[in-house]
Amino acid sequence: MGHSYQRRRPGVRRALRRRTGLAVPLRLRADIDPRIRSDHGRAFARRRYRSPHPSTEDLRSTKAMANRASARARKAIAAVMAVASLVGGRYVVSAPNEEPIPAAVKLAIDANIIPWEGLVLSAHWDRFSKRYDICHGDTLINGKPVTAGMRFTKEDCYKILIVRVVNDYYKPLTRCIAGFDTLPISLQASMISGAYNFGVGSTEKRTGLCGSSAARFARARNYYAACEAQTAFNKSGGQFVQGLDNRRKNGDATRIGEAELCESMPATGLPVRPN
Template structure:
């Protein structure tokens, strides 16, 4: 059992799904950069916590603006669409919801909704869904260590999606 996943789930019961996901998964893995930068891998301007929507060169945001932006995007552009594409999303185990929400933020809501993880969740197989989320560990056709850690059990400083997902099923 994971102490850090139990802590996240306990806080999630108080602060809610979106804030829990932002705090324990998205922010630690994405990092926050307050000045717009060119992301070579994505070939796009990026700011704050991996934000690419309407980002222009020279933009600067405060930490508070970055947090607000992340919470709004997680809720409006990822959580709400997930509730439409996965029936009963909000009634699913909180750890699974957080893992799926973070994954959707990282891979896109379309990919998340059409994934095997979503299909398994629709069938009520949350444990199988948790494991299917780990398959999104590649970029450019190659397994990327950072994505592998994010999808699985994390590292010494950051919790992984599978870690939270499975803890929520116990």
């Protein structure tokens, strides 16, 4: 039978959306549950009222989304797809004498991670974390801490980054999001970049990307909602950070944002963009 919901009043729906800060409408009862009126109640509202399977109304509500696509993001996607090969139903990129890597990993690295993380070729002391890092924020090389005086070339750092992204981010995401490697390449890439920045996390503990609304929408194959849901990770220490907001959304003058890349996905094989 499932749950029986009373007729939803538009005014109630809008009120709940304001209180919960959700971009996509919730499946709601007609009365306003007092438990969602506090900050602590936001998580409760998400758990109690949001359907894990987006309805037609949910899909239509994304018409305000999917408007971040850009020519530069499409160009970045096209550049990777031009050198990608379809192997076993998955797109991979390979170079001479090197192991093939998922095309989404290369797109994430080239379009998002390197531009936003920067590059340091000599060991750098991080006064906040109290340890040395190098390349693209790496603190461990071959399982050992970075030490003073350590140096790498740009090419070395790129190879280190590929191994790290594949093992520490791509593979864990394939385990927590069923069919992750069959998602649109731009969605995969934006989620890899997000996980690199704020953590893979855990589905059970509802932390990081695996425990986020973005992951839930990706599992439900609601691609555009997944792109937008990831933009919520724009805070550090509970405080809004403009740089993180730029990274999550439309980027800046020289760097592509994650949602911008995500929503520039190729049309082939995707559901119709909401009208």
